[in-house]
Amino acid sequence: MPRLSERGDLMPDSPIRKLVPFADKAKEMGRKVYHLNIGQPDLPTPEVALQAIRNIDRKILEYSPSDGIKSYREKLATYYHRFNINVTANDIIITSGGSEAVTFAFLACLDPGDEIIVPEPAYANYTAFAILAGAVIKSIPSKIEEGFALPPMEEFEKLITPKTKGIMICNPNNPTGYLYTRTEMNKIRDLVKKYDLYLFSDEVYREFCYTGAPYISAFHLEGIEQNVVLIDSVSKRYSECGLRIGALITTNKALRKNVMKFCQARLSPPLIGQIAAEASLDAGDEYMLMTYNEYVERRKFLIDGLNRIEGVYSPIPMGAFYTVARLPVDDSDKFCEWLLSDFEYNNQTLFMAPASGFYTTPGYGKDEVRIAYVLKKEDLAICLKILEEALKVYPGSKVRRTMAEPSNVV
Amino acid sequence: MPRLSERGDLMPDSPIRKLVPFADKAKEMGRKVYHLNIGQPDLPTPEVALQAIRNIDRKILEYSPSDGIKSYREKLATYYHRFNINVTANDIIITSGGSEAVTFAFLACLDPGDEIIVPEPAYANYTAFAILAGAVIKSIPSKIEEGFALPPMEEFEKLITPKTKGIMICNPNNPTGYLYTRTEMNKIRDLVKKYDLYLFSDEVYREFCYTGAPYISAFHLEGIEQNVVLIDSVSKRYSECGLRIGALITTNKALRKNVMKFCQARLSPPLIGQIAAEASLDAGDEYMLMTYNEYVERRKFLIDGLNRIEGVYSPIPMGAFYTVARLPVDDSDKFCEWLLSDFEYNNQTLFMAPASGFYTTPGYGKDEVRIAYVLKKEDLAICLKILEEALKVYPGSKVRRTMAEPSNVV
Numbered sequence A, B: 001m002p003r004l005s006e007r008g009d010l011m012p013d014s015p016i017r018k019l020v021p022f023a024d025k026a027k028e029m030g031r032k033v034y035h036l037n038i039g040q041p042d043l044p045t046p047e048v049a050l051q052a053i054r055n056i057d058r059k060i061l062e063y064s065p066s067d068g069i070k071s072y073r074e075k076l077a078t079y080y081h082r083f084n085i086n087v088t089a090n091d092i093i094i095t096s097g098g099s100e101a102v103t104f105a106f107l108a109c110l111d112p113g114d115e116i117i118v119p120e121p122a123y124a125n126y127t128a129f130a131i132l133a134g135a136v137i138k139s140i141p142s143k144i145e146e147g148f149a150l151p152p153m154e155e156f157e158k159l160i161t162p163k164t165k166g167i168m169i170c171n172p173n174n175p176t177g178y179l180y181t182r183t184e185m186n187k188i189r190d191l192v193k194k195y196d197l198y199l200f201s202d203e204v205y206r207e208f209c210y211t212g213a214p215y216i217s218a219f220h221l222e223g224i225e226q227n228v229v230l231i232d233s234v235s236k237r238y239s240e241c242g243l244r245i246g247a248l249i250t251t252n253k254a255l256r257k258n259v260m261k262f263c264q265a266r267l268s269p270p271l272i273g274q275i276a277a278e279a280s281l282d283a284g285d286e287y288m289l290m291t292y293n294e295y296v297e298r299r300k301f302l303i304d305g306l307n308r309i310e311g312v313y314s315p316i317p318m319g320a321f322y323t324v325a326r327l328p329v330d331d332s333d334k335f336c337e338w339l340l341s342d343f344e345y346n347n348q349t350l351f352m353a354p355a356s357g358f359y360t361t362p363g364y365g366k367d368e369v370r371i372a373y374v375l376k377k378e379d380l381a382i383c384l385k386i387l388e389e390a391l392k393v394y395p396g397s398k399v400r401r402t403m404a405e406p407s408n409v410v
Helices: A006-010 A020-028 A047-054 A070-081 A097-109 A125-132 A153-159 A182-195 A253-265 A271-280 A284-308 A332-341 A377-393 B006-010 B020-028 B047-054 B070-081 B097-109 B125-132 B153-159 B182-195 B253-265 B271-280 B284-308 B332-342 B377-393
Strands: A032-035 A092-095 A115-120 A136-141 A164-170 A198-202 A228-233 A246-249 A322-326 A348-351 A368-372 B032-035 B092-095 B115-120 B136-141 B164-170 B198-202 B228-233 B246-249 B322-326 B348-351 B368-372
Touching: A006 A125, A006 B097, A006 B253, A020 A032, A020 A332, A032 A377, A047 A271, A047 B047, A070 A092, A070 A271, A092 A097, A092 A253, A097 A125, A097 A198, A097 A228, A097 A246, A097 A253, A097 B006, A115 A153, A125 A136, A125 B253, A136 A153, A153 A182, A164 A182, A182 A198, A253 B006, A253 B125, A271 B271, A284 A322, A284 A377, A332 A348, A332 A368, A332 A377, A348 A377, B006 B125, B020 B032, B020 B332, B032 B377, B047 B271, B070 B092, B070 B271, B092 B097, B092 B253, B097 B125, B097 B198, B097 B228, B097 B246, B097 B253, B115 B153, B125 B136, B136 B153, B153 B182, B164 B182, B182 B198, B284 B322, B284 B377, B332 B348, B332 B368, B332 B377, B348 B377
Parallel strands: A032 A348, A115 A136, A115 A164, A164 A198, A198 A228, B032 B348, B115 B136, B115 B164, B164 B198, B198 B228
Antiparallel strands: A092 A246, A228 A246, A322 A368, B092 B246, B228 B246, B322 B368
């Protein structure tokens, strides 16, 4: 057979999905697997969205425009206005999920060899999309002891070369739940301005900010309007991950023109998804408040519970629905795999995402995991218990074992 | 602002969609525009598919597996068996449209600078996807006088370099409607084998072969099993362009493994689309026969009509629902734009795709257009009349004008 591309070999396995075969095996063995690995909320999709799908009154499921259905883009612009993101329908390009928005942003802005700086831990697939575009991610680790705050600007400046084209942030952050402050966002703005960089800002979790601190969008930063590319998605805010509807938003016309070439090549974003996403904008405050309150409670419950387990530490996330926790283990990749393949507690086990996949700096995240609090409190309670019991018997555990209890290793 | 990527500048405008703003303007002026530019059938989506969508009984629209829903892949395997394409569910990866299947195939097989050979005119977006992957398309023009048959193998061999990694075909062909014969497919097989190339075969129009000649799939070719990547989509066969459901099929495990990395990065293909696509497999022979017979009639009607217009020539397409016709005009890009911006016949006009965008060899296709026969016969009759009248008055027309009739130029 002909050789495969180097790019394909370079592409990382998804740290979120690579352990799926082990989870499948556990399920085949009749074990209940709790999924904390993936940002797939268990909250209901808005009823208006489901209704819109059930009421589809079309004879032909046609292509939609390459930049998305106009009425949806117009309504979406109004949604953004509520967050002081002042855009028109023309600034919005609908994509197949936020994934496609990041991909097209990178493809339209970055050439092979170009560099972007990303504070890490970071959403793992940014690396994948960068490799897809031939670009290089230069990462700056943030620290769990500092709650994953923005690393100092000097660290960014050290990495800047003539190849540096942009900075990628996720705010509120996946995987850490960190929410950048006004001061931090201004620092990013100054850097972007000084070096004339793109600022790719993934803000899909904007609805989920828990501390009363304001959500500062990249669109709020003055003087870098032509540099900002906003990434969005309906997946998380409406529990609509399966629809694959995202958006790329920029007031930079030249950039939009080139992004549109990629959009035209792939013809159009999903039709039914757009119809449901448009309807979701009518879900109302009640729906958003229900989901918000639910995450507030889960967050408190999970973080309290994690920090009560011996040797485990989680900072308090300010937004999104993830946390990166430190575990008393030798290697969280091994531990997460072991949980699925070798452990059970009352015939149940846990699926967590090893944090190593969220870092590109080698060696980082080896004792950390990303936990998505996308399950209800009762389930999280079981998950905490499973984790606690697992840490007692995991061969690479760093906490002393409670010899009184029987081993649950199978 | 920072500079855009060279890749984005290189990306071609879609020849199918680039004239959309002119069509929109014509519509704003109250003109009826007949769309022959795009492969968007006017035939109904199967009722079973629409029903499946209306009956969606889910509370949460969740991610689906990165390679697609298993039950759909299993059912799809059975569908392929009817065409002697012997695959299992494991060989099938569901994608967001055929577009994503081509993109991922190129990304996983081709590195920047790698070359693929494509007989042209070819589906324009192959070039776009190749540019996306940094690959280079080397094209061999087929000739309208020969009905766009496969060019001689010597022409292919002349283009082969150490950088050549594959051949891309579309069979039945978009835009020409040509169907490769067994002899031609065997020649392709021999070439692929001799030079150990990938064979990317886009066979989304397999249901539409009109001449009784057999449809030879790349999967029927012996001895190159590890080299074949089949591209498929439900868009055309079920009039489901808006669903964005395609597939990449290969028995090459190593290739599938790398393709899956791209799939995992973008998380999953559209959920609702997969549900509808799975249901469509129950549409039954009646539905397929209805669409088939409809295209048979339209094809005859359109091609007869075209060849009756002075100076116009179209070969008889053997499959798909397109033809590339030669027009007596100076420049079909100009003519197609002029039709939308400057011409009307009883307040109606035509939208056709200039064929230049389907060639990469400069100068080719200048007097050709692609016409999709995706409208019913009554509409095609009006389209033929509009074309005939337009050619009489178009300033760059090469047929003598009928002075007796009044000019329709506006």
